Amino acid sequence: MSSEEEKNMALVRRFQEAEAKGDLDMLDELLAPEFVDHSLLEGQEPGREGYKRQLAEQHAALSEVRCIIEDQLAKEDKVVTRITWRSIHDRGEYRGLMPRHKEVEVTAMTIHRIEGGKIVEEWSEGSGSAEIAQAHLEQEIRERERVEQDLRVARSIQQASLPKDVPELAGWQIAPYYQPAREVGGDFYDFHLLPEDRLGLVVGDATGKGVPAALVMSTTCGMLRLAARGSSSPGQMLQEVNEVLFPNIPSNMFVTCFYAVLDPNSGSLTYANAGHDLPYLRRRGGECEELRARGMPLGLMPGMSYEQKDIELDEGEAALFYSDGLVEAHGSKGEMFGFPRLRELIAEHGDERSLGNFLLEALYTFVGEGWEQEDDITLLTLRRSASLS
Numbered sequence: 001m002s003s004e005e006e007k008n009m010a011l012v013r014r015f016q017e018a019e020a021k022g023d024l025d026m027l028d029e030l031l032a033p034e035f036v037d038h039s040l041l042e043g044q045e046p047g048r049e050g051y052k053r054q055l056a057e058q059h060a061a062l063s064e065v066r067c068i069i070e071d072q073l074a075k076e077d078k079v080v081t082r083i084t085w086r087s088i089h090d091r092g093e094y095r096g097l098m099p100r101h102k103e104v105e106v107t108a109m110t111i112h113r114i115e116g117g118k119i120v121e122e123w124s125e126g127s128g129s130a131e132i133a134q135a136h137l138e139q140e141i142r143e144r145e146r147v148e149q150d151l152r153v154a155r156s157i158q159q160a161s162l163p164k165d166v167p168e169l170a171g172w173q174i175a176p177y178y179q180p181a182r183e184v185g186g187d188f189y190d191f192h193l194l195p196e197d198r199l200g201l202v203v204g205d206a207t208g209k210g211v212p213a214a215l216v217m218s219t220t221c222g223m224l225r226l227a228a229r230g231s232s233s234p235g236q237m238l239q240e241v242n243e244v245l246f247p248n249i250p251s252n253m254f255v256t257c258f259y260a261v262l263d264p265n266s267g268s269l270t271y272a273n274a275g276h277d278l279p280y281l282r283r284r285g286g287e288c289e290e291l292r293a294r295g296m297p298l299g300l301m302p303g304m305s306y307e308q309k310d311i312e313l314d315e316g317e318a319a320l321f322y323s324d325g326l327v328e329a330h331g332s333k334g335e336m337f338g339f340p341r342l343r344e345l346i347a348e349h350g351d352e353r354s355l356g357n358f359l360l361e362a363l364y365t366f367v368g369e370g371w372e373q374e375d376d377i378t379l380l381t382l383r384r385s386a387s388l389s
Contacts, residue, residue: 257297
């Protein structure tokens with residue numbers, strides 16, 4: 001081996017030690033101005049400055065960087081090095097990977113061409129790409145596991161907040177249906193047993209998905225139950241819950257909610273609406289009415305009042321409360337199930353005893369096979385039984 005080849009090998013060792021230390025000034029000294037890296041990493045800019053920037057990013061994410069030169073050969077102006085790099089990824093994100101807080105080992109083979117005491121070209125090949133690919137896979141698996149755990153938690157919170165039993169009232173049929181989407185939303189329904197044999201019915205939807213939506217939904221259910229103990233006025237209840245909820249939920253979240261109080265003896269239904277989709281009332285003659293009442297969603301802003309209205313359900317008439325998961329379901333061509341379709345179906349088939357089941361069958365026919373449910377679906381049917389006479 002010539003003395004020039006020995007100098008070149010020593011120069012490369014100095015260069016790799018400078019890489020391990022993150023010594024950018026030394027790299028400036030050892031790299032030729034026209035330096036070319038033939039093995040650019042994804043996103044790396046070519047040239048000496050791009051090489052230095054990539055090294056700086058590595059050291060910003062890695063600690064205890066060490067290099068072990070396993071073998072080295074020189075032939076004329078080229079030096080071949082087999083090297084092992086060890087470091088701990090614990091400082092920050094690197095190439096899309098979050099810190100793993102464990103030692104990372106990468107083996108590599110490099111070729112450097114030396115000219116005039118400067119490194120002018122580098123070729124490298126090693127296990128780094130495979131290591132990063134494996135780490136990405138592991139990170140994706142952990143993320144999927146975390147998401148699945150969050151979904152399980154959200155589902156359990158939501159299920160625990162829903163009523164276990166359906167009230168039985170002489171002369172009335174009450175039929176709830178609830179189907180959560182895979183990515184759990186904030187749908188809820190509830191029943192409140194009120195003084196004078198009256199019944200409170202509530203259907204609502206907290207914005208968002210997953211655990212945040214489930215927590216806000218659960219909180220709202222608890223507040224409504226508490227408010228129902230002190231008042232049987234739907235408008236007043238929504239007003240009280242809104243004032244308490246507003247300062248206690250994230251600013252980007254709110255809850256839509258329809259609350260009604262049924263007097264089963266007279267058939268009177270008193271209701272108020274906090275920005276929820278309008279329920280439908282199906283009359284005996286086939287007319288379908290919207291139950292309208294003005295009111296902003298809960299938790300959106302303080303000082304809100306809620307309009308309160310009254311209707312009466314005669315024998316054979318029914319009211320449908322629902323969430324937007326039904327009307328916003330998309331068919332195979334991208335069109336929505338929609339409010340006009342729902343209203344038409346209720347008008348034509350509202351006298352069927354299992355209106356909820358009929359609407360679900362219509363929905364499944366509309367969306368077709370292979371449909372992935374986008375949002376929770378909640379239906380609550382209230383029907384006054386027809387006279388046997």
